[in-house]
Amino acid sequence: MLQHSTCLNMQSANMLLRRIVRSSVLPFATQHGMKKDLFPLSRTLSSSLCLKQDKSHEPSEKLDLDEWKKVMKSGLQEEVIEVASEPKELSSLAAARETLEMWRLAGRAVPENISEEQLKTFMECPSKSAKKKYLKYLHLKELHKKNDKRKMEEKRERRLEAQDQDSKPDEIKKSPFLHFWSRTMDKAYNWRAAQSMIFGQPLVFDMSYEKEMSVREVSNTVRQIVMSESSNRKSVDPFHIHFCNFKDDSLYHREFIKNYREAWDKLLITVTDQCYTEIFPKDKLIYLTADSPKVMKTFDHDKIYIVGSMVDRSIKTGVSLARAKRLGLETAALPLEKYLLWNTGAKNLTLDQMMHILLTLKDTADWKKALEFVPKRKCCGFVNKPVKELKKTLDLINTLKLGKGREKAEKQFAKNYPQRYKLKQK
């Protein structure tokens, strides 16, 4: 209690005492954050005070249901003064920050810490739902970060423990092989990539979709390309990657710098602002797009495949097909329908999946192996027969997947189908 009254001025301490006397509970100013260490002390104090006080109180076994209100109100006296002294008008940024804080307290998916930049982005969101989504995204990002940090720390602790246990200096084992460090591996990969720059089959990434994408989609695209570049470098026989229609200082460029940092200038790929039609002969180019009416039968080693570097979260059909049509290029789609029992999801694959598939085709020409890289949730399995023959099985699967009998399905269908068609059908 002593240290308590040192933090409060005399007056409020007196008030506090008086209030203790009045109510049967000892209040605290929460913001002093000393509830915990004061707790045992205060408990005895308040009970001893209670014993001597007026008898109008209910007996202790009778519950006082409005106790919490008293507690809440009493703990607030000092805060009220604080709030009153603050300027009433908040700037819009501060108000937004305040709102976010309240949402967080209410238990919504809101990040704990938010930077000025993010706050501005948040305020520029056009609608309530957009704001909600953005906050959720930040919140999840924060959670992931925290978890990663936690795991890192745990790992470090484990390592330290392990070191403590075997602190004896180990004898150096002799081995005919040198230990392969990752640097050495990198060197080997780079040799291969350099070789592909001279002799490899070109693979073009068409970088002309910046306008069609949101900022988030562009950053996703770049991340996917980074992944595909690394898997290309590690393959046995890499492609010679071209980034065509690449504008300097574009959003793509900035994102790449963010991802690669100083390695960007050392990448063993060709980056150009020219169009692929200017670099390669038109008849050799094949534009890969899911909307293409033509289906790829085999991988052709002297054609140049073009992949549109675009992530379309809201599936925009026909954007890349339109590009190919405009330039009069041949198009092709992967034979997903032919070889896979398609289950769910869109047929546009991510760029790194595309890369894996093309690399595998190049090395093995085996569709089954190549299409392993299609996400498992999207297909039920690989088939050697044409899918048309398996229609019956598929229908059965679908009916089972609906989890109801056909009759029920039909009823629902009939209910949902517009009234117009049911007229005059006797």
Added chain:
Amino acid sequence: MALFSQTSQQGFLALLWKCHMFWPASRCRQLYVASFSIPIREKINYFSSMTSSSTALPVDPKETDVLPSKKRSEIDCKEGKGWDEETKEMPEGKLHFSSSVGAAKKWSMSRVVPRHRLSNLQPPEKPLQAEEWNKLREEFHSPEIFEEVMLNSMIRCNSPIDVAKSLLSHVAKRNGDIAYNMLVKYLTLCVQQGQVSEIQDVYDIMKVRFKMLESGAYSLLIRGLSNSNQWRMALTVLEEVKKMMIPSRTCYESCIKAASRHQELKLAFELYSEMLAKDVVPTLDVLQSFFDFSRGMKDAELQKELFGILLYLRENQIYPHRTFMRSIKLWFESLPGGNWRGRLTKIKDSGQCPVCSHQLEDSNLSEEEYSHLSERIIRDVIHGTDTFRKTSPEELEAFQTFVENRLPFDIVIDGLNVSHIKPRRMQCENLFDAVNCLAKENARLLVLGRKHMLTNSSNWKREIMKEMQNKAEFFFAENISEDDAFLLYATLRSGKHCRFVTRDFLRDHKACLSDSLTRHLFRKWQRGHQIVFFPSAAGKSIHFLPAFRYDCVVQTTGDTWHIPYKDVFEEKYSYQVPRKWLCVHQK
């Protein structure tokens, strides 16, 4: 259904997938919102149908004219004044209410704890002592969220308020403070049970403890207070919300309903116009409450306002549902000295109302509207962001010259769509039947197809194609082009009398149009010009349903009103129109 017996299993399923009718609703909706950018207004209308109280109405298949009376729920103000017998009859939004509480509950369940683990926590029957709470808490698998989970289950089971109080007291004693989310949950429980004094207390505590509140708590407060005789307080809370953000439509709804319930209609209309000015779309409940509470009032100003609401329905192509329609009817009939009389009816195909034999508005657009719409179709639907996405510039040019040289057509047919009508027959035969059917009246036909129809195949026999081309004009687009957009353009260019034939609902094309005004125009035009068809069960013939001759919107001539209404509160697709009408006329 005839349509069914004809389709094979595979076709049926394909159709199902196409129609998105078969996914679990929630997912479907997500996908919808995510991938087809539903125009805002429509989405909101759709949601209004989800939240409105009338969902609580039983479906009435026999169309008996009984107003379903519901027991007044506990939410209604217990001490409210100004309730007359008629308002008691109003189905009060219990369901709506619980749905919004559900929303509050949803976001308050912040920590992700699987539902099945929560459901086994039963709140106690009566207030507990601190020790008992402690005991319960220790038994719970994760004590740190015990209170939250407990309060949630109290909300779910609608426990007595004293139980929640005893829990809060216990927490306050232990921590010396109660977290904001706990307060909000407690508030939810109070609102659920209409404990006005408690709501006020919580509000006072919150105001002192926190600089500002957030939207969830505000809307709870507004809802709770507006259902009591302290409803004016709800208005002050609403003012507070306005300082920070645009209040949600439910907030406005509660305030407006409260004001009109206490006969403060002027105030209610002020709020209503403010809401419209802020682009907040009113729920149908709000509109209905206006009609309910101004029944029998003789006030020219008020009448004008209510006519304004009817015109709002007209402009936004909103169809009231059955109960709303009934409110409108009763209001009309209660107008002193107005001699209005309302009757339910169905309009004849000719567009004549059988009750007052008044001819409904024509479904045709004006010249100006025609040219505006065809421009927009070209700009937004055909060109869009990239002409090559749906066609190519050369093809478009070729098509335009083709159409200009052969104008006008009477009927434009979507060849491929028609050719799929009977899956068991050759596609060209289906098309042949349709063309024969439609060509009887000496009409000039245009059939739109794709080039693959010209190559001789099992489905497209060259001789039949040849024969057809004597009866109708044909235009074949590239195989990877969109033919629908051409169909729309050709029909619009041919003028008022021209109709088009397809089973497609044209939703995706409507979605391409950039502003809601044009979209409404498009729908109106579609209603008046689309001929749908279905196969008849017997024989080869195809039934064609003629397009509407009259326009399906709320309409008036001053001494008559014709109001189309929906039968039950169902999700309504924008391409469907109700067949039932309320005819109100002056004797």
